[in-house]
Amino acid sequence: MIELTLIGIGTGNPQHLTLQAVGALNAQDLILIPNKGAGKDDLAGLRQSICTGAIRSDDQGGSAPSIVEFDLPVRDEATQDYRQRVDDWHDAIAEIWWQNITTHLPDGGKVGFLVWGDPSLYDSTMRIADRLKARADISLQVIPGITSIQALTAAHAIPINTINGPFTITTGRQLRDGGWPDGAETAVIMLDGACSFQSIDPEGVQIWWTAYAGMENEISISGALADVTDQIIDTRAKARADHGWIMDIYLLRRQG
Structure with missing residues (x-):
């Protein structure tokens, strides 16, 4: 046995x-x-x-x-x-x-x-x-264990959803291939090695991004997607080069 x-x-x-x-x-x-x-x-x-x-x-x-x-x-x-x-x-x-x-x-x-x-x-x-x-x-x-989603929202001190608002947990591949999830105000994106937030229209979208969530070397960036896209891509590339690996996660929310 x-x-x-x-x-x-x-x-x-x-x-x-x-x-x-x-x-x-x-x-x-x-x-x-x-x-x-x-x-x-x-x-x-x-x-x-x-x-x-x-x-x-x-x-x-x-x-x-x-x-x-x-x-x-x-x-x-x-x-x-x-x-x-x-x-x-x-x-x-x-x-x-x-x-x-x-x-x-x-x-x-x-x-x-x-x-x-x-x-x-x-x-x-x-x-x-x-x-x-x-x-x-x-x-x-x-x-059960604490998820990276919990660590992400804690790092940015934000709730995962708006009041009575729906949210979707999905992957970078799905965001890249299928676009913004139907019916969701908020999307939590996991398993994204290609920075797939580049594939969507950034107008009115906020992003909260964290790498190494919950660890000593945690990195967090947030802001309007159009304003911080390049900063996230550059920071992610440097962190991966420094450590040899990276685990990151981010939350996208459409305003209004």
Whole structure:
């Protein structure tokens, strides 16, 4: 029997861990941490640091879980169909999970994965976990976490919506290909590596943009989209060059 726990850890700030998440980390026999390769090593390092701060040492009673890093496979961008690329990538990740679990817990046990933000929001960890259920007797528990959306609105001290106003959470790809979401006054854009706010008419649109939300190196810019577009693009490029990676999110709102 394998007990798989997906633990939402917030946006990289150790103080974002809930008490439930801390308890779940300490209850595991094995914690698997993905390494995304050169230039993104500090993402694995942040997970390691969170574990170091949250997991009790052996001399505090109980047995600390083993922590094992694994190399995350690169998604094949040669395949034209986006959905097929993602499905193939998830299959490859599930295979690596299975190999590590059976190697380090041959008799079963409790396995934990640290998930950025909350596992429910634009994260495929639960979909990957479902692939393992066909292989073994696996139970799945999910621990919610603080999302980058919460960190974004907190960074700018703004509500996510106007009074009784609708909002949409979507991706940069959808904004770029489909334009402004139908019926929404406010759009929260995630997973945007192309600064897709450039693809919409900036007239009357305000933007609140944050990179590394909730972390020590958090960067925030806000203002009329027409006025701050170039500043955001330049700041984003410099931050990515400095750190080797970037995670950012932004909120767009049409005035009136």
